Amino acid sequence: MLTDTILEDPRWEEHGLVDAAEYAATAALVYLKMQPGDFTISLLACDDARIAVLNADFRDKLQPTNVLSWPSQELAADEEGARPDPPEPDRFEDQTELGDIAIAYDTCQREAEAAGKPFDHHVTHLVIHGVLHLLGYDHIRDKDATLMEGIETAVLGKLGIPDPYKD
Template sequence: MNATVDIVIEDDRWLAFGLERCALRAAQAVLGHLGLDPALFQAVVMGCDDARITGLNADFRDKPRPTNVLSWPSEERGSEYAGEAPALPAPGTQDDPATLGDIAIAWETCAQEAADQGKSVDDHVTHLLIHGILHLLGYDHIDDDDAALMEETERRILETLGIADPY
């Protein structure tokens, strides 16, 4: 089943890139990997530019500089124990999928990072969207044990998509 991903395009380069296709692919891969029915969950992905994400990063993280991806979970889902996977969210229905939260992704930063790392923009953006969706599901990387769990989860999901280990 398809995940529900609502796309907001604030920079037309994302439209030309195919952000919706990429976001759906990432959402289905993450939710499927975790044993969740993608049709029962919903997220919003906004494709923006560096100027917009700089403002968001300043407002929400007090870091007035561009970043590649930001996420806002609809609720706190993290585990209380470092290195432990978060509890899986309760599903919604096909008519009313459970809301996971919102993601913003910035074109210039993503394209530059992909070029600097010798990756395709598609593979890099897919990885960043997987990363963002995992944040919506309660994964984090502040603590070393949590970071190890999140990175390993990303690696496994990316492998199912034929994308090389980004770490």
């Protein structure tokens, strides 16, 4: 499996996150013409309390967030709007670890309800978003955000999920 999911909050089980995360992460890699079987991703499915601690520890933001990512390799492009470098294969393992993602149930639920979107669609989007961060994509600079959002929208479209950036 591409994703190794730890269900710290049991509410995620009701939504089949293990299978949904595998599906979303695989779709992102396939879209980018990467072989999912060559990689692994660790996913922590938690609640707002846990992600708030992680957000404080790693980003100095004392609040919960929807998703956090910790890439195993620094792949970001130097030039704004350029594609990141591909991950370097692990010389000692069959699969290359792309990194870790944490996703918070409470924030995802609140955001989905506020946007009037199905919870499962929002979670799929956030898993894809997290995977792209592991691959060096970001949304700090405008051209990088345009690139990342375009990929997210295209992957979601292939999964039959509407563009999350449209009003």
